[in-house]
Amino acid sequence: MPPSPSQQERHEHALRNSAGYPPMTRLSPEVPAGTDPIIAIRGLDKTYASGFRALKPIDLEIRRGEIFALLGPNGAGKTTLISIICGIVNPGSGSISVDGHDVVRDFRATRSRIGLVPQELTTDAFETVWNTVSFSRGLFGLPPKPEHIEQVLKDLSLWDKRNNRILTLSGGMKRRVMIAKALSHEPRVLFLDEPTAGVDVELRRDMWNLVRRLRDNGVTIILTTHYIEEAEEMADRVGVINKGELILVEETATLMHKLGKKALTLQLHQPLATIPASLSDYHLALSADGTELTYTYDTQAERTGITTLLGELSGAGIRFRDLSTKQNTLEEIFVDLVRSR
Template sequence: MSATLLSTPVADAIVRVRGLSKTYAGGFQALKNVHLDIRRGEIFALLGPNGAGKTTLISVICGMTNATEGSVTADGFDTVRDYRAARSAIGLVPQELHTDSFETVWATVSFSRGLFGKPPNPALIEKILKDLSLWDKRDTKILALSGGMKRRVLIAKALSHEPKILFLDEPSAGVDVELRHDMWRLVRALRDAGTTIILTTHYIEEAEDMADRIGVIRQGELIVVEDKDVLMRKLGKKQLTLTLQHPMERVPESLARWPLALSADGHALTYSFDSQQEDTGIAALLRALGEHGIDFKDLHSSESSLEDIFVSLVHEQKAGQ
């Protein structure tokens, strides 16, 4: 499957990426002709295996890495020609905090706001710290904080200049469950207030829960960009598993119209079909089983998760090479 460039109206796209490629010294091509529109006010999840190009794409959009080819605009500003204006629209939460160890939480967050030419706003800084449960740590030096608290500081720094676009690069990696839940509550509140959120994550269930749209990148190429619900309808699978009263040796040929799989021990039949496919065949299948004297004692249905779809997409691309 190839990614389709959606014709998002200019007014609705807060980030526009066109023909973006990045080749590092030595010839490694991290990004290959990437086209992407991020819509205002959405949560967009960028998924991909390690080394797929997620962090490189974010780095180019945020102006920290120069592209080899292509262009990016953020909130209408070209990230090369109008770097300062474009960058002021962006907040970035990286994976690690490497600086400010001897500064207090209040000082480092306030300083980050000043870096973007914003006037002091103690009330805003107080609100951000309270929202992130950092208020009681405001006078604590960064080096004295736990890893989870440092991650909260990263988010506070990114929000300090009131960006319209917030990038979260693996925000939940290595953090405790409480922080993860706090973080996603904050993300939802920011989205509801109009902030556009772009996140990369290894926790695919979070993308399934949070995202409006999904992009999958592999080996520097966007292989799919789609509304989450549409993606799961298009590529998802449904399964009906029947636990039999008596084991079978094989599926009768007269039931061949249904793609039935018999378990190794003969105790279960599984009927798989596409999510978009009408499932009216289930009733006919059950009638046919009855006509063949095949009784079942339990019935269980399930459907693909986003993780199942992600894995199938990545394996599909590998098989096609």
């Protein structure tokens, strides 16, 4: 018996028919990865009827087969940007292409190349996992491919739940089902909007591993998250959006290197009451108990000043028994960027 559509899926199908789109057919064979971007955004601007300007002119290229993390505070414009690319919200001005197809003129082609996992858990509570994922594939006009659905469910640790109704699943399991639905039609681009919100640490790690495998198989991943360690752990590049403006796009490692600072912490043999005036130029921080000195320095500076500092500490009779360094995290860099705007 074929799977029954959920209310949301029936609504989506009706919208497609009312818009005059013909039935979808299977896409042509996969285009080999190249240097051309899979998503190209030019001068994208969006102002809602209320007068709220959600996006200021944005220019952005997403490379084929990369993991791109889009970071920003609540209300920054992340969801609006994703919704426009996915065809859910109309753009104001500018242009967007996905795999060489305009998202407005070639909606059918672009939508079939995109998988979207929204923040909200929206699926038919009374349907089984297998049926709802299989039905999602059918919405794109693709023939049944049970071996693909099976592999997706196994990758997401849902195989033993395939005959369970959605309403019997935990929140984390339901989120996995949303990801399985988005992967059912074998998209070339996958949007993950807060994919690990509300899931446990083990499942989060499983999802990270799945995302990496998808990237290795040529799928481009665009990730939004409030867990900034996800971006630091997984993303090839990071974009920061704030108040509708894309303020930075950078390789993750390069960003850490360019904007990150290191802190050198010295554990002293004898506690200090105060920092000697002769060391004031180093802007040292003394711990509350006087047992640690911390020196923060710029990793991009020609000289870190560490050698000179250690010499002056020795001259002042301050001895240390151990030292350690700590790199700024991406979260600290992100907070500094947003606060500076």
